[in-house]
Structures are given as structure tokens and as C-alpha cells.
Amino acid sequence: MKAYTRRSRGARLRVHEIWDRYKGENHETALLLLILALLGVMAIVEPSALTMTFVGDIIRSGIVTLALALGLLLVIISGGMDVSFPAIAIFSGYATITVMNFFGVDGALWPFLLASIMGIALGSLNALFVARYRMETLIASLGTQVIIRGVLLAFIGSVYISTLPAQLDAIGASSIMRLGNSPVNILVLPVIALAFLVSWMLRKTMFGRSIYAIGGDRESARRVGIRVPSVQVRIYLIAGALAGFAGMVHVVLSRHASPFELVGTELNVIAAVVIGGALDSGGRGSVKGTVYGVLLISLVQNSLVRLGVSSYWHVLVVGVVVLVGVAIQAQASSREAKTTRILESTEASA
Amino acid sequence: MSIDTGRQASRSVEQATPPWALAVKRNGSTFGLLSLALVLAMAFSAINPDSYATLLNVESIAFSIPEVGLMALAISVAMTIAGIDLSTVAVANLTAIFIAWYSRVGVEQGQGQLTATLIAVAGGLLIGVLCGLLNGLVIAKLKVAPILTTLATMQIFTGVAVAITRGEAAYGVTDPLSSFGYNSLLGVPIVFWLFGVVVVAVWLLMTKTKYGVSSTMMGASRTAAEYSGIAYTWVVTRTYVLAGLISAVAGLVLVSRTASASAGYGSSYLMLAITIAVLGGANPFGGRVAVVGAALAAIVLQLIASGLNMMGVSTYIYQIVQGLILVGVFVVAFERKRVSEAISRRRRRANAQTSQTNQQKEHQK
Numbered sequence: 001m002k003a004y005t006r007r008s009r010g011a012r013l014r015v016h017e018i019w020d021r022y023k024g025e026n027h028e029t030a031l032l033l034l035i036l037a038l039l040g041v042m043a044i045v046e047p048s049a050l051t052m053t054f055v056g057d058i059i060r061s062g063i064v065t066l067a068l069a070l071g072l073l074l075v076i077i078s079g080g081m082d083v084s085f086p087a088i089a090i091f092s093g094y095a096t097i098t099v100m101n102f103f104g105v106d107g108a109l110w111p112f113l114l115a116s117i118m119g120i121a122l123g124s125l126n127a128l129f130v131a132r133y134r135m136e137t138l139i140a141s142l143g144t145q146v147i148i149r150g151v152l153l154a155f156i157g158s159v160y161i162s163t164l165p166a167q168l169d170a171i172g173a174s175s176i177m178r179l180g181n182s183p184v185n186i187l188v189l190p191v192i193a194l195a196f197l198v199s200w201m202l203r204k205t206m207f208g209r210s211i212y213a214i215g216g217d218r219e220s221a222r223r224v225g226i227r228v229p230s231v232q233v234r235i236y237l238i239a240g241a242l243a244g245f246a247g248m249v250h251v252v253l254s255r256h257a258s259p260f261e262l263v264g265t266e267l268n269v270i271a272a273v274v275i276g277g278a279l280d281s282g283g284r285g286s287v288k289g290t291v292y293g294v295l296l297i298s299l300v301q302n303s304l305v306r307l308g309v310s311s312y313w314h315v316l317v318v319g320v321v322v323l324v325g326v327a328i329q330a331q332a333s334s335r336e337a338k339t340t341r342i343l344e345s346t347e348a349s350a
Numbered sequence: 351m352s353i354d355t356g357r358q359a360s361r362s363v364e365q366a367t368p369p370w371a372l373a374v375k376r377n378g379s380t381f382g383l384l385s386l387a388l389v390l391a392m393a394f395s396a397i398n399p400d401s402y403a404t405l406l407n408v409e410s411i412a413f414s415i416p417e418v419g420l421m422a423l424a425i426s427v428a429m430t431i432a433g434i435d436l437s438t439v440a441v442a443n444l445t446a447i448f449i450a451w452y453s454r455v456g457v458e459q460g461q462g463q464l465t466a467t468l469i470a471v472a473g474g475l476l477i478g479v480l481c482g483l484l485n486g487l488v489i490a491k492l493k494v495a496p497i498l499t500t501l502a503t504m505q506i507f508t509g510v511a512v513a514i515t516r517g518e519a520a521y522g523v524t525d526p527l528s529s530f531g532y533n534s535l536l537g538v539p540i541v542f543w544l545f546g547v548v549v550v551a552v553w554l555l556m557t558k559t560k561y562g563v564s565s566t567m568m569g570a571s572r573t574a575a576e577y578s579g580i581a582y583t584w585v586v587t588r589t590y591v592l593a594g595l596i597s598a599v600a601g602l603v604l605v606s607r608t609a610s611a612s613a614g615y616g617s618s619y620l621m622l623a624i625t626i627a628v629l630g631g632a633n634p635f636g637g638r639v640a641v642v643g644a645a646l647a648a649i650v651l652q653l654i655a656s657g658l659n660m661m662g663v664s665t666y667i668y669q670i671v672q673g674l675i676l677v678g679v680f681v682v683a684f685e686r687k688r689v690s691e692a693i694s695r696r697r698r699r700a701n702a703q704t705s706q707t708n709q710q711k712e713h714q715k
Contacts, residue, residue, distance in 0.1 A: 081497055129677055129680070129681075133684045135677070135680045136635065138434070138634070143673045143677040146669045147677075149669065154667050267505055270498070279495075281495060315512050323488070323499070323506060331493070334493045
């Protein structure tokens with residue numbers, strides 16, 4: 001009896017150790033397993049749906065979400081919350097197209113740059129309110145969201161632009177390869193490059209580590225000599241630039257410009273980032289986790305379509321997935337907070 | 351620390367000033383809002399003397415206040431414990447849909463108008479309580495941040511509403527409900543009376559009961575509150591149930607007033623409700639009860655909405671104004687605090703210098 005319990009405890013310990021080694025800093029492995037499990041369910045229920053086209057659709061729908069998520073990730077790691085990024089994105093995308101039409105100019109690269117610069121300008125509003133006036137980040141971004149959207153609709157335009165300038169339209173139609181019937185757009189490449197860039201910045205630069213430090217404990221970060229307001233300003237400017245770029249990607253991919261799009265998709269992006277392991281209380285999160293989170297959300301949405309679930313249920317299902325994902329992350333991190341690292345290491349050495 | 355200095359300041363003022371001035375000083379934000387409302391009312395009346403300052407317009411403003419005012423109250427209550435309730439509009443819509451649906455089904459099944467109304471309203475309020483319970487339990491037990499929880503449940507409640515209505519609007523309410531929504535009592539809309547009753551009830555609950563004091567302390571400092579024996583789970587759950595119940599009352603008002611309900615109704619209300627709550631004096635970081643303030647702020651915002659509407663300003667501009675008010679509240683508060691701190695610092699330095707010179711003089715003697 002005694003031997004049995006000891007052995008089982010040993011086995012459990014070993015499983016625990018293996019899990020600890022591979023679970024990833026932010027439970028990325030659990031997320032990957034969840035994605036695989038969902039794919040498994042799909043394979044059993046509707047095997048005909050699992051085609052290369054399906055993969056292509058997921059990439060297509062996930063790419064704008066990922067571009068938006070990268071900026072939000074920085075904000076959430078620093079302990080903030082942002083709901084203004086969709087407004088910034090659609091403002092930048094739509095205003096760029098309006099400017100191009102107004103002057104009758106065309107281009108392929110500079111519109112993306114212009115949109116990013118607009119994003120920076122709009123992001124500076126968030127930076128001002130958060131860094132200078134120390135506003136609660138959610139409230140500040142709620143305010144800037146309605147202001148930015150109001151300015152867009154009242155002064156820039158509220159009409160649907162059905163055709164883009166020729167060169168941008170060509171980018172929208174281009175593809176680097178085909179997965180089944182679904183073309184993979186060339187814009188996938190810059191977004192992936194940005195993901196690597198943000199990941200590198202977060203892990204290897206002083207600025208990136210400062211973001212984690214502020215999110216972990218603002219006061220401690222200040223005391224070790226990090227200039228908190230200056231880091232916050234840079235976070236919101238970069239997040240603005242990323243949102244502006246994402247807005248342009250959205251406009252080009254959808255091959256039309258509508259000022260009423262994107263706003264309202266905040267929750268999906270926030271969910272992707274948070275499910276990906278970034279806690280809203282700050283100090284955690286990774287690009288890898290965010291990519292998995294985006295994949296999961298995109299997979300759920302596309303699976304619902306493939307499984308023939310009535311579109312009336314989509315909002316509910318996505319909401320439940322978000323709540324469950326967020327709850328699992330919160331549980332995991334609160335459990336971790338209870339077991340202190342020091343005790344664990346003495347146990348291991350004993 | 352800020353509380354301390356505030357109390358010291360008021361104590362020193364107490365010796366010199368008359369009681370009415372003290373009352374103004376203690377309820378600064380309330381009086382500020384009241385005077386803001388008066389100034390706005392006069393300004394818009396001056397701009398539109400023929401249409402704004404009429405009984406008809408005042409009545410229509412009074413009809414429009416309760417819905418969004420109640421939603422703001424729900425958010426304000428959640429902010430007292432340093433939380434937030436983003437699901438309030440979704441809960442109101444879900445309640446409204448149930449009431450509209452049961453109004454039809456109940457009467458069809460041969461229940462009297464009054465019975466059907468009572469069951470519909472009771473069921474609607476129960477939905478609000480259950481939604482609030484879900485929010486509270488997820489936040490308190492699963493330790494998910496309030497923003498994320500209520501963002502997700504907002505989606506879930508809206509999703510339920512979309513699923514059961516197939517995305518369409520539900521029309522019609524029972525006769526008692528529609529007369530409740532349309533009629534006035536003593537010249538004031540009945541829904542506005544209800545709003546007043548709820549405001550007073552919530553104010554009593556938040557300031558005069560053990561629960562109210564506990565939740566305020568919990569919002570000011572969770573650690574301190576827990577060390578003094580306040581049960582976190584209990585307070586948080588109760589607060590979100592209260593917020594859910596208030597949201598359900600908002601749903602009751604909206605369905606009686608419009609005689610219809612849909613999952614997508616009032617999507618711009620959320621932002622407005624948060625603006626009202628913050629303008630009313632609620633602190634997103636917790637610890638401040640602002641029930642009366644929320645009610646006054648709701649009146650202020652509706653005065654502005656009506657005034658801009660009469661001037662023919664587009665709704666987009668009104669949204670910009672809302673956003674500017676929201677951030678403006680913080681900017682003004684920040685600048686005021688900074689200026690007053692700078693003044694007191696200068697005064698302290700001046701005092702220190704005079705005492706120093708006095709000491710030096712004594713030393714020289």
C-alpha cells in the first residue's frame with residue numbers, strides 16, 4: 001500500500017516535471033494542445049472540412065487580428081488595457097485611401113507608411129492621457145476610441161469606398177501561393193516579420209524588458225531607474241503605428257474601405273492576446289502565445305462556419321470560448337502565485 | 351494621504367466659514383454638477399429659446415434619462431469596488447427581450463394583463479440577478495479581471511439574445527407596461543420616478559448599510575479590507591448582483607418606453623454610461639461612492655444631447671463631445687490637484703523659511 005502510493009506520487013511528480021519543462025512561460029503548450037484537440041474534434045465530426053482551403057481561410061482571417069494583436073500585446077504586458085486600437089486602425093486605413101483619392105495619387109509602399117504615421121499620431125493621444133495624466137488605461141482608450149471614430153465619421157468621411165487605387169488593389173489581389181482554393185496574400189509576410197520584430201524587441205532590448213518590468217510592478221520599475229512615463233509613451237506610439245499598419249492591411253485585404261468596419265472586433269483581439277497568456281494585470285505575455293491565441297480564435301470562428309452552425313450562435317460561442325480561456329489562464333497564474341519559487345527549488349534540491 | 355489632507359483642510363475651514371459653505375465644500379462635485387446642469391440648461395435655452403425651454407422638451411429629456419442613468423449607476427456601483435461592469439447594456443437588452451417575449455406569450459396563454467406583467471417583470475429582474483451572479487462568481491472565485499470577465503459576458507449575454515431572437519427585434523409589451531412607459535405622474539414621467547427611487551435605494555444601500563461600507567473599503571484597499579475581516583467573495587458577488595439588478599431595471603425601462611427590444615439596441619450606450627459614471631465622480635480605482643453624482647451626471651449628459659440635437663449637430667459630433675468630456679474630467683482633476691499641490695508646497699516652503707529666519711534671529715539675540 002505504502003509502496004504503491006509512493007510510486008504513484010513519483011509518477012505524478014515526473015509528469016509534473018515534464019509538464020513544467022514544456023508548458024512554456026505562459027502556458028503556450030496548453031494552448032497548442034487545445035488547438036490540436038479542437039482540430040481532432042473537427043477531424044471526427046466533419047473530416048471533409050479539414051482541407052488546405054480551411055488552413056488558408058484561417059490564415060486569411062487571422063492575419064489582421066494578429067497585426068492588431070501585436071500592438072495590444074505591448075499595452076497589456078505593460079499592465080494596461082486598450083480598446084482604441086480598432087478605431088486607430090480603421091481611421092488610418094480609411095483616411096489614407098481618402099487622401100490618395102483626393103490627390104489622385106497611387107502607390108504600393110508609402111500608403112502603409114502613411115497609415116503607420118497616422119497611427120503614431122493617434123497613439124500619441126493615448127500616450128498623453130496615460131503617461132501625462134495617469135488616467136486608467138481602459139477609460140483613456142475608451143475616450144480616445146469615440147473621439148477618433150467621431151472625427152473619422154464626422155470630418156473625414158462616412159461613405160463606403162468600393163475600389164482602391166490600382167496598385168493597392170493589385171496587392172490585395174496578389175498571392176504568394178495557394179492553399180487549396182484559398183490564396184495566401186503577400187501581406188502575410190510583413191505581418192510575420194513584424195511578429196518576429198516585436199518578439200525580438202520584447203526579449204532582447206532594454207525597452208522590451210522595461211515593458212515587462214512596468215507591468216510586473218510599476219513602483220519597483222521606477223525604483224530600479226526605469227523612466228515609466230517615457231516607456232509608456234513609446235509603448236502607445238508603437239502600438240499606434242502597429243494599429244495603423246494593421247488598418248491598412250485590413251483595407252487592402254478586403255479590397256474596399258469602409259469606416260464602419262473593425263470597431264466592434266476589440267473583444268476578439270483582446271481575447272486572443274489574453275488567452276495567449278498575457279494577463280491584463282501585466283508583466284506577462286509573449287508573441288508566441290499571442291500567435292496561438294489568434295490561431296485559436298480564428299480556428300473557432302472558421303470551424304463554426306464549416307460545421308454549419310447558424311451564424312446566430314457565433315457571438316455566443318466565441319464569448320464562451322473567451323470566458324473559458326481567460327478563466328483557465330487566470331486560474332493557472334493564481335495557482336502559480338501561491339507556490340513561491342524559492343520553496344520549489346529547496347524541494348527539488350532536498 | 352489625500353483623505354487626511356482633505357480632512358485637515360475642512361477642519362481648518364470649519365472654524366471660519368458658515369455651515370452652507372461647508373456643505374458646498376464637502377459635496378464639491380455634486381454642487382459642481384448641479385451648477386453645470388443649470389449653466390447648460392440656461393445656455394441651450396438662450397440658443398434655442400422657442401424649443402429648448404419648453405415643457406415638452408423638458409419632459410422628453412426626463413423620459414430619456416432613466417435608461418442610460420441606470421446603466422451608469424450599475425457601472426458606478428461596480429467601480430466602487432475597483433471593478434467595472436461592461437455587460438450592463440447587454441443585460442438590459444436581454445431583460446428587455448425576455449419581458450417583450452413574455453408579454454406576448456403570457457397573454458396568448460390566457461393570463462390576465464396584470465399577471466403576465468408581473469411574471470414578465472419578475473422574470474426580467476431575475477435574469478439581471480443571474481447575469482450579475484455569473485459576473486460576480488467568475489470575478490471572485492475564478493479570479494478573472496473584471497474588465498475581461500464583463501467583456502466576455504457582454505458577448506455571451508448578447509450572444510444569447512441574438513440566438514433566441516434570431517437577430518430580430520421583439521415587439522410589444524402588456525398594457526400596464528406601456529402605460530408605465532408613456533404616462534406621467536404629477537407632471538413627471540413615471541419612469542423618472544422609478545429612476546429616483548432606485549437612486550435613493552442604492553444610495554442608502556451604499557452609504558448606510560454594512561454591505562455598502564464594506565464594499566467601499568474593499569475598493570479603497572482590498573488587502574486592508576480583508577485583514578479587517580471583510581469577506582472578499584461575498585462583497586464582490588453582491589456588488590455585481592446589484593449591478594446586474596440595476597441593469598435589469600434599465601432593461602425594464604427601455605422595453606416599456608420603446609415597446610420593443612433587440613440584441614443590438616443601444617450599443618453606443620456603454621460608452622455614454624461609463625462617461626456618466628466617471629463624470630459623476632466614480633473612481634475607476636475604487637473606494638468612492640458616487641450614486642447621486644451619477645444621477646446628476648446623467649441629467650447633464652442628456653441636457654447636452656438634447657441641446658446639440660436641437661442645434662442640428664450630427665450624432666458623430668455628440669460622440670466626440672462625450673469622449674472629450676470623459677478625458678476632460680481626468681485632465682481637469684489632474685491639473686487642479688497639481689496646481690493646489692504646487693500652491694501648498696510653496697506655502698509650506700514660505701512657512702519653513704519664515705520660521706527658519708525667526709530661529710536665526712533668536713539665535714543672533
